[in-house]
Amino acid sequence: MTTDKNTATSPIIHTKHNNVFCLHNQQLIEHFEPEMLSSQYWLAKQQVVGQAHGRGITYFIETAQQNQWVLRHYYRGGLIGKLINDSYFFSSLAATRAFAEFNLLTLMHDKGLPAPKPVACRVVKNGLTYQADLLSSRIENAQDLVGVLSKQSLSAEQWQNVGQVIASFHQQGIYHHDLNAHNILLDSQDKVWLIDFDRGEQRNVDIKWQQANLARLLRSFEKEHGKIANFHWQKSHWQQLMAGYNR
Structure with missing residues (x-):
């Protein structure tokens, strides 16, 4: 060796x-x-x-x-x-x-x-x-957003925190290949985490791939909303997420 x-x-x-x-x-x-x-x-x-x-x-x-x-x-x-x-x-x-x-x-x-x-x-x-x-x-005492939203809704502040965390990755040029509701975690202290960076990479900061990343995430929420009964997500929540992203 x-x-x-x-x-x-x-x-x-x-x-x-x-x-x-x-x-x-x-x-x-x-x-x-x-x-x-x-x-x-x-x-x-x-x-x-x-x-x-x-x-x-x-x-x-x-x-x-x-x-x-x-x-x-x-x-x-x-x-x-x-x-x-x-x-x-x-x-x-x-x-x-x-x-x-x-x-x-x-x-x-x-x-x-x-x-x-x-x-x-x-x-x-x-x-x-x-x-x-x-x-x-392993991110301890954390659950992905699909699990969380299957049980309860998030506050406007929590949605804004999600948006801010995504923005912090994008500002550093971090591309997440599969940004979806399963790959965003919320821990017991309300801290937001991103996981599963298979095929991710560092790129030049560019609005095109950033917007494509966000569009993929929006489709993920819409998919889960159509699939899971009583999934606590509405289009207004996306607006709150984007308010945090653009802060």
């Missing part, structure tokens, strides 16, 4: 063992093992405390040191996902889904943006393709 740091002062460690490439934050994992990016590792330790089912299974982990983490394997979506499932074409490590999201989360954390901390990631290269996994911090 080979190990090196990204920079002389960086807590991010890059390790390679045969065809397995990993990044991990040394401040969060002192003794790193690539197997930590496998659900079997945590299941064997009986440290999986919950699961979420979507495209794949997301595992919620509580370590012996009581760290709260989230483990996610990368799966393809759409029709191609039914054929290829979890394999991606390999061009470079930096371009892999796991390394790109890990590095973007590191950048956002350095900027103080409310997003999960990157803990570790793994890329397993198989010839011209790869599979990947990401371990990140």
